[in-house]
Amino acid sequence: MTNPLPNDLSAILDDCLNRLPTEGIEACLRHYPAQAAELRPLLTMALQVRASQQAASMAVATRARIRQRVLTGAAAAERPASPFGFLARLRLNSVFSRMALASLLLLVMVVGSVAASAYASPGDLLYPVKRGAEGLRLGFAADDNARANLHLQFADNRLNEIERAAQKGNQVEGDLLANLDQNVSTAATLIEQSQLAALTPRLLTVADREQQVLAAVKDKVAAGAKATYDQVASNNSRLLQIAIALKNHEPVPSDPMVISERRTPEPTHILPTAVATQQGEPTHAATRTHEPEPTHILPPPLPSREASRTPRPEPSHEATRTHEPEPTRAATRTHEPEPTRAATRTHEPEPTHEATRTHQPEPTHEATRTHEPEPTHEATRTHEPEPTHPATWTPNPTLTPRPEPTHAPTFTHEPEPTHAATFTPRPEPTHAATLTPRPEPTHAATLTPRPEPTHEPTRTHEPEPTHEPTLTPRPEPTHAATFTPLPEPTHEPTQTHEPEPTHPATLTPRPTETPRSTETPHSEPTATPQPTATPRPTETPHI
């Protein structure tokens, strides 16, 4: 270099570094003896660094390799950008992280679709997901109680869907009806077989609602589903009888005779041929149509179970039950120590507000049933809060102040009020939340406030949870005093199925049902329980 030697250290260093390739360390340092000592280590290191870098200079093969990678990547980038292109940029270097990401995405999708399908209606994209999820939940159910709860919930779901379809002006498809019937029937069978007393009120509520809804959509049924509708409706009548009997702890009225009051017109086919569609029972249904089904109050869908249950004290209907698989249900009602009550029970089936409920010991069950696990189901019912806890109904008219908890209270003053209060919590509890203060407690005194309220009014809208609140107004309370029609109507409004309210106030064999008639507005049709009471004219209607 021709330039003058630099003075500052950094410049000197740099100068030496530049000289290194040609001169070597010692030669460089000779130019700067003063700083030699300090610079030597730096220069030595610099040489090493350069040497290592030189040794690693880009080899030809490396160069070609990288070029290939770049050009291939460029070609890939030219493809139409996929929405998941960002995934390609993720550094998923290992198969494990790729799989973890994929399974995480899959999980999120599944959970999301199931959650989003909560309000799906038939025809929606997510509806199959909803139904599939229902099936899955059934598969995970631990015991009969859980299964029965799920069936009741699914029945509520179907009812919501049917109502929604009707509201929208669509036709009600046969599949909805069939599935509804299947669920209710299965639930009833389970309840009867396994003596799930706690669920009886809810079953009654569901059956009641089913009656109402069926009546409401009678002329909106799809063309090919008329037969299904008829079957479901007839099954429903029977189911109501059974439910009421169960509620009153009476033997399941398999015989039409047994349920004199309630003699729903269908007595014959107590367990309706269960809309054969799903259960395949249709066959026996047909045969049994008028059979004394009594035993199989529950819709045939569960033929198998019935058989086992024959030994029920329902002596009377036992016999008849034979043909119905359901008979077991009747039989199961052993706890109905009231064989006698059977007679009295006739009006039982009615909506628990059997005002006449002489406070049978039932109240206890009722009470007990109140909080039964339903509350839990309620919880599970996430969006179908179908307050279905029709259970609260208990308005076993015949049962006298049955613990109809909800309305009972007022009646006989059964402890109902207590359970009324308590009752409500049942199944309702969950949706009761919405119901909030189920008037039950209040009507405990008056009995009227049938716990039903919850589901009553709101039932229309699927999210059932609302039923809870509606239930409160269960007109039941009214009958408490007079047993006349449950003034419950409060909730009835929506639920129409509050049908219970009407009954029981007058223990009289349901003829009191008429009170129902007052309720008819909503309950009538659905209030099948009334059937016995004569005019329950509504009963048949939906058939």
Next chain:
Amino acid sequence: MLINNKSVLVAKGGVGEMLETPTYEHNQETTRLAVASDSELTAVVERARQRDRQAYATLYEYYCVPIYDYVLFKVGQVEVAEDISGQVFLKMIENIARFSWRDSQEQGTRGAAFAGWLYRIAHNLIADHLRRNARRPTVPLDAVAINVSDLHDPVTAAEFSIYRTQLAAALTHLTDLQSQVIALKYGAGLSNAEVGHLLARTEGAIKNVQYTALQKLQKLLRAEGQH
């Protein structure tokens, strides 16, 4: 390391293959930033914007060696350097539409401008890599030291490999600017002027940074090294 321009850096008209291993030359007059004239580079970049694969290859040939050397210097491992180098050029292709010459209107500055862009991409990718591997055990600085007494003594590739890893680890202890200067100078082989141009600093500033950086490096390497 500078390479014969004709064979490598100026590969007009196509993908040229280097037929000979480049020898190290520290030639301040040869710049690694301007691989082609401004007009040529502008034309190539424009073709690359039109997704011309040949233009991609040309740009690659222009800058692959300095970029690779720079990356290798900073990360220390050949495989990682290859990987990151490829990513640099892939990112270049991806974002070339967004590249603008902006203030490189003067003659002869476009090469540096484009190279500077590539070095920035490389720098960011290296930083990502180092951040990702921060938790992984790095090669301790007190690894086997290399005894390099004579520059011409053949040193085994394995020793060099260890040394490079040590060096890359030591670089992480320098400031960002210091490691940039050292890497650009000793890795990519740029001159002070070129480094100053890229980092927007004067040559004198670059020399100062170089001095302190080398001192620091020497202390770090000496800690486990033998010299």
